[in-house]
Amino acid sequence: MKRIGLKASCVVGFDGQRHVLWRDGEVVFEGSRILFVGRDYPGPVDQWIDYGNALIGPGFIDLDALGDLDSTVLTLDNGDERAMGRMWSEDYLAAGPRESYTADEEVFKYRYAFTQLIRNGITTAMPITSMYYREWAETYDEFAAVAGIAGELGLRTYLGPCYMSGMGYWRADGSLGHHWDEARGMAGLEAAARFFYDFDGAQGGLIRGALLPDRIQTCTPALLQRTAALSRELNAPMRLHCCQGLGEVAMVEQLRGVSPLAWLQQLDLLTPRSLLPHGLYTQGDDDLQRVVDGGASLVHCPVVFARDGEALNSFGRYRAKGINFALGTDTWPADLLENIRQGLNIARLMEGGNSLTGTLDLYNAATLGGAKALGRDDLGRLAPGAKADITVFSLRGLHLGPLFDPLKNLVLAGRGDDCIASYIDGRCVMQDGQVQGVDYPALQRQAQRQFEKLMRSHSERAFAQPDWKSLFQPAIPFADDYSAQVPLSTIDPLP
Template sequence: MILSGTVLADSETVIDDGSVVVEGSRIEAVGQRDEVVDRYPDREERTFDILLPGLVGGHIHSVQSLGRGIADDSELLDWLFEYILPMEASLSEAEMEIAAKLGYLEMIESGTTTCIDHLSVNHADRAFEAAGEMGIRGLLGKVLMDQRSPEGLDEATDDALAETERLIQKYHGSFDDRIRYAVTPRFAVSCTEECLRGARELADAYDGVRIHTHASENQSEIETVESDTGMRNIHWLDEVGLTGEDVVLAHCVWTDESEREVLAETGTHVTHCPSSNMKLASGIAPIVDYLDRGINVALGNDGPPCNNTLDPFTEMRQGSLLQKVDHLDPVAAPAETLFEMATINGAKAAGFEQLGELKPGWRADIVGVRTDVTRATPLHDPLSHLVFAAHGEDVVFSMVDGEVVMDDGDVTTVDADEIRQQARDVGLSLEEHRDAADEVRP
């Protein structure tokens, strides 16, 4: 297949009248359209306005998608312990599957082809199966929580680690290696030292398994960890083995100089979630400083209840504007930087090789975007448009590993209308459950 249009092969390479040739799961060629069509005269050709690498959601909570709008205007720990964790605990196996599918559906529809997904404690199998069925690429993990956890989510440490190992053995490298595993402690507040060290041991025991957790998102969180351990959050995670090239830390809003040195020295990846950090008033992560130190920074939406959208284009725009206003510098975090965070940097964090740019031999994860909209008129700079003006609804085509998962704006792997209706039905039951709990609460 030949895909033609304005090709953004990477943050610096724009081919105005270009083409990408896909053979199997890989990109065979990238170049000027006339040359490519002459070289491959018998290939089917599809034309789009802009072609770009599939975007990477560097920190996502797909299974929180049913909680969009239930916890607005709340501080992080209140938001988490009063609303989100009780919702996660209440979901049945079938409801967890619907929640995951709803999240993956939104991601595919808006141009995210790879996600680093922080699931929940229970029913993780359902999310893995949903991701496999729907065709998204993902680094997924069951959540570990063995202290300060609400009823229904608290697990004995040995049981939690044993279940994690079972899931690693079943799903790591599954679905033609589209799905890989990340050992996923919720965060240091809800995990004992034994649990965190056990997470490192499991990651070391299996080739390619990574670690994904939250860190230093909120000042109350840091104070709790310091009270428990006598150490700041990043130093504590480093002490128990949760730093390194195979570790993805979401947020890292509140870090001091010594912690940033640890992140840089260990090669730990950071995922920036600007909309979530703004909505929860957690703060502004020092992304420019991280990048200047050589720390790889990806971009993520976080969960729908603390963002309200899984649109990656919104996150690119917010990520750039937030750094500009924080630094009072209009050239801080330019479009090129945010595009890299949402593509190649995210791929590095997720551990997928040859992903995040459109190059011969690389994985064929490709997105097609329409520009026949008013906010794209006139179109002076495709990259600027994608970062500052495009929306997820502009995506009309998505391909993962050479397989088309969305065509002409419709997801091809599942019945999107059915998923949305199932999610509405579960949403009504969640409302009834909350109303009943409110009636008996003293």
């Protein structure tokens, strides 16, 4: 194994308690482990790489990582989701749901998404995709292929097929219905357990298993109880989306008689293994105390909710209660710097000041908080013995302005593609902004073709199956007939 040394004008080290900044610092690693962080390494090094004016830091940890060709962007200024086919209609359910993508296309979306995650400085990901365009949920075979892609690209991932026992749909009268299939949910859990046994620790430890039920409102008590038991048996992380909408809260209170977090507590699903996106709609301090008492972590995804005028109230208040935060991208772009920036601004708006939430609090959530949520003391930090998951962010960009503080400059004006190099488990997976082995133009062309196919599929799920083009309104109206426009998939996005 070669001993590699990295140098830069700024290095984020870890002193055992907190991140610390080294000027003109060095990071030395051998194989998958870091040997040294600081200045003037005294031992031999096989290769030095000097990145100059840059920030070397720990890789970001994204625990609600966009693993899709994101569909939430289609809701931007396009009216009610009920009318645009992003939820099932009663007619679509009666006709029988079907897959919108082929099996190869399902796997491709992960290749595209994982490339984007690496491109944005994310080294550990627990992906999330939408289920509304699926026949049901994800499959074992699909995720066996996904694990192969993660290993090929070198991304550290926590994987498992999503499973569920129900799906909401809209009735013709505008009311919300719920379709349940308990047997299918249990079969999905069995597939997730099989995947865990077969793939946990694969690709030299880059692949770890996880239990990923869909959402609290699409899972029956029996499915969640079995999930809790399996999480204990396997010591497996479990992620469950909850407290993300008023409709979800009302449904759980109607069906279970308690708040979503109180119900999870009853089911023994508030534990140190529990990762809970998004936690916006909680029922007072009692709910927050349930999270603290159980040792669960919240996965904060500020950008996706801000687009609809929703926000956590608030990051600083929850954190002051003792809740551990991780971060997630959830939506396009797959940029945790953008979520740190917007998360900071949104928190201060919700808190009416700047005293509760600081820049470092969000950065910690993207690094140390994510590691704690996974039960890992070897991730989210640069320190001897930690995994060599290392990112390099250029500080040379004109858009960053005059340098006064590397992290603050990046949070105020940076973007994910300021990441110019990434090492995961000691392997260089990106250099000079190029993810190893990926043809960017070809990747983007395939994504464009496939995304247009997804847009077309919306017509099938909407009532009366309108022309799909009528479901997506441009921000600026077309001057001529939209239906006569050249298909987007014929336009090369990267000439």
